[in-house]
Amino acid sequence: MKFDYFSNRITVRNFNGRHIPDEKLTNIIERAMHAPSCGNMQLYSVIVTRDPSMKTKLAAQHFNQPASTGCDVILTICADFNRFSRWCKLSGAKPGYDNFHSFITALTDAVIFSQQIVTIAEMEGLGTCYLGTVNYNANDISNLLELPELVVPVASLAIGYPKGDEKQVERLPVRAVIHNEKYRKDSDQETLNLFKDKEEYPDNIKFVKENQKASLASVFTDIRYPKEMNEAVSKSFTKLLKIKKFL
C-alpha cells in the first residue's frame, strides 16, 4: 500500500541540531499561506525566533520544554487583525474588528495556517511540536515579541530536523468522533468503551502508575490540565484580549 503521510505522522520533540535554511522556512510559510482564510483576509502573522538569546527567553516562557530548547526555530503564530485594520484606515475605510467575534475569526485563520505549516514542514522531512504553553504565558510572550494591538499569540511551533526516536501514540476509535446527522447519545458504558484502548495503551498504563493515580482520567484532571490552572489561564488570556483591544 502507498505510504499515507496522514496516518503515519507524529509529533517530534527531539531534534538533531541541523539548521533549517532560511529559504526553506520561508518557502514552507509561503506555501502555508495558501491555506483557506476568512474572506481571504489572512488574519495571521508568524514571528520567527532563531536568535539564540531570544530563543532562550522564549523557551523559558514555554517552561523550557525540551522541544522548545532543542529545536532549531520557534514559530509563534498570532491572530492578527492589526495589519488589515490599518490598511482599512489608511484607505479611508472604518474597521470594526476590535471585538471578540473578530478575535475568533483571526484565531481560526491563524490555527488553520499553523496546521498548514505543520503539514508542509513534516512532508519536507522536518519535525514539529505544538507548544500549548503559548496560552499559559501569552501576556509575557506578547511583551517579549512586542506584539501590537489586535495581535495575539495563539499557536507556537518548535521546528527542526528530527532525531528519529519518536513513536506513534494511540487514537480514539473513529466511532467516538463521527455522529451521523445528530449528536449520538452514548450510554455511560459506551462512553467508557470509547476510552478503553486508550486506557490499555502501555505508555498510558505507565503514566498512571508513575503519577500514582487511580485512573488515566485523573492524570488529566489532577495533573496535566487541572481546573485551577485552566481558570488561571482563562483569566490571564482574557486580560490579554482586553489589552489588545479584542474585548
Ligand SMILES: Cc1cc2nc3c(=O)[nH]c(=O)nc-3n(C[C@H](O)[C@H](O)[C@H](O)COP(=O)(O)O)c2cc1C
Ligand atoms: C494545541 C496543542 C498543544 C500542544 N501542546 C504541546 C506541548 O505543550 N508540549 C508537547 O510536547 N506537545 C504538545 N502538543 C502535541 C500533542 O501532545 C500531540 O499532538 C498528541 O499527543 C498526539 O501525538 P502525535 O501528534 O504524535 O500524534 C500539542 C498539540 C496541540 C494540537
